[in-house]
Amino acid sequence: MSTTGTYLIRDASVLGTEQADIRIENGTITAVGPGLDADGAEVLKAHGLIALPGMVDLHTHLREPGREDAETVETGSRAAALGGFTAVHAMANSMPVADTAGVVEQVLSLGERAGWVDVRPVGAVTVGLAGERLAELGAMADSRARVRVFSDDGKCVSDPVLMRRALEYVKAFDGVVAQHAQEPRLTESAQMNEGEVSAVLGLAGWPAVAEEAIIARDVLLAKHTGSRLHVCHLSTAGSVEIIRWAKAQGISVTAEVTPHHLLLTDELVRSYDPVYKVNPPLRTAADVQAVRRGLADGTIDIVGTDHAPHPSEHKECEWEQAAMGMTGLETALSVVQHTMIDTGLMDWAGFARVTSSTPARIGNVSTQGRPLAAGEPAHVILVNPTARRTVDPHKMASKGRNSPFAGLELPGVVEAVFYAGHPTVLSGRLNTPHPAAAKES
Structure with missing residues (x-):
């Protein structure tokens, strides 16, 4: 998948601690810190979300x-x-x-x-x-x-x-x-x-x-x-x-x-x-x-x-x-x-x-599991820790329906996933279109 686009994740809680902005350009995290300039980036409002690798x-x-x-x-x-x-x-x-x-x-x-x-x-x-x-x-x-x-x-x-x-x-x-x-x-x-x-x-x-x-x-x-x-x-x-x-x-x-x-x-x-x-x-x-x-x-x-x-x-x-x-x-x-x-x-x-x-x-995968820091590959996820959902295997992407958690209400919802800077998952909560539609068209 090509790495395109510039994104600014605004006010995320990095590893569940301090709030910061994360700027992503061409597959790389270019800056992490408070009050970053949007400067042509697509802004994702992440207040209340946790940013994780x-x-x-x-x-x-x-x-x-x-x-x-x-x-x-x-x-x-x-x-x-x-x-x-x-x-x-x-x-x-x-x-x-x-x-x-x-x-x-x-x-x-x-x-x-x-x-x-x-x-x-x-x-x-x-x-x-x-x-x-x-x-x-x-x-x-x-x-x-x-x-x-x-x-x-x-x-x-x-x-x-x-x-x-x-x-x-x-x-x-x-x-x-x-x-x-x-x-x-x-x-x-x-x-x-x-x-x-x-x-x-x-x-x-x-x-x-x-x-x-x-x-x-x-x-x-x-x-x-x-x-x-x-x-x-x-x-x-x-x-x-x-x-x-x-x-x-x-x-x-x-x-x-x-x-x-x-x-x-x-x-x-x-x-x-x-x-x-x-x-x-x-x-x-x-x-x-x-x-x-x-x-x-x-x-x-x-x-x-x-x-x-x-x-x-x-x-x-x-x-x-x-x-x-x-x-x-x-x-x-x-x-x-x-x-x-x-x-x-x-x-x-x-x-x-x-x-x-x-x-x-x-697993000896040097490009994954990296810190959320400038210069690192942009493999980033945003999680809503307070949201809850009831597990429904029939709504999952996997072909397998054999989830032992079916019907359980569990915490934590993945709102966004950036794989090498490309947003493979983006929820409507972030006020931006879902990129999967473009990928699948």
């Missing part, structure tokens, strides 16, 4: 190529923009799997063509996600996509020798292996969290130790290799403690938590509504409190959506037959505000850290 998602499933019935790069990246993201990392479990330079370059090209956000392909760790031999890690890293994040997400790299080799390989180009922590032998036929609710419902349980055992093994492998490990969608109190211990040892490990694991519990499974079926499963209220505390104190580094859209027929069926996964791009900001900011556990500067600057650093 564009959000960066390290964990998005865009499904294309191969599963365009569930999502496409176009629909998924547009959903990301509406949710306040300016960059997403597209997971490798497409069809074909993104395990070669050709496929990751295809995903990159699709993202560039869509133009809503920066789409960064994630490369598979193993060929076909089969866990038998390493994929073309070096070729993907050297491709035009410059892949730096590798993951078999959806499947665990359960073979410790393969995991060790992958960690050793990516170290050469400062890559990171993002592990889906699930010991497969401990989760055979598992349907939900193992605990009191699973016992009452008679559903096969998914024990916390199945996640924790892989994390414990992998942090030791990361220590042995001196390479970077990232733990996807951490969900248990025990996992938080393992990550806390590993960081105290100086091991190079980072971790993420999803919005749904910050809010929802396994009690919801009593409804047998497959919208609550997810991998890893919803855990207990004690786990929810533990991951919130872990995110607040920095043990957990980032929020990753694990946006996982599915066709309706894969969710509107019997629980045991239903696909695992939830959508999350268009609700992530609201859920994090509700669980972390409105509870006093985090401020907006902390929000920017866990949703923007740190995921950009982990």
Whole structure:
């Protein structure tokens, strides 16, 4: 997408603190401060809004190529923009799997063509996600996509020798292996969290130790290799403690938590509504409190959506037959505000850290997650923290309707998104036309 236009964001609260104007010209922030001269710019009245760096998602499933019935790069990246993201990392479990330079370059090209956000392909760790031999890690890293994040997400790299080799390989180009922590032998036929609710419902349980055992093994492998490990969608109190211990040892490990694991519990499974079926499963209220505390104190580094859209027929069926996964791009900001900011556990500067600057650093995306300062790329969002909305999946841009937050009233509305200086989202509140109409004409 071309970067055109000059904009002056007037009287925004930068990171939720002091009010300032932000001037954007040709894709770059040229000035930040009070009382800036409009000087030919289109003025956006942002009093009462919070200015933040564009959000960066390290964990998005865009499904294309191969599963365009569930999502496409176009629909998924547009959903990301509406949710306040300016960059997403597209997971490798497409069809074909993104395990070669050709496929990751295809995903990159699709993202560039869509133009809503920066789409960064994630490369598979193993060929076909089969866990038998390493994929073309070096070729993907050297491709035009410059892949730096590798993951078999959806499947665990359960073979410790393969995991060790992958960690050793990516170290050469400062890559990171993002592990889906699930010991497969401990989760055979598992349907939900193992605990009191699973016992009452008679559903096969998914024990916390199945996640924790892989994390414990992998942090030791990361220590042995001196390479970077990232733990996807951490969900248990025990996992938080393992990550806390590993960081105290100086091991190079980072971790993420999803919005749904910050809010929802396994009690919801009593409804047998497959919208609550997810991998890893919803855990207990004690786990929810533990991951919130872990995110607040920095043990957990980032929020990753694990946006996982599915066709309706894969969710509107019997629980045991239903696909695992939830959508999350268009609700992530609201859920994090509700669980972390409105509870006093985090401020907006902390929000920017866990949703923007740190995921950009982990993913080696130097142009994203930057400060709102002169000379920086203009990836900027404006958020109305006092507005509230009722979640309606049928009004979302994503093809997936499997939002676990449907019907909930949540705080926080994204009023504007500037991606490289181009306004991909602008609400009527800012008294300016919506640019998407021109893009789509």
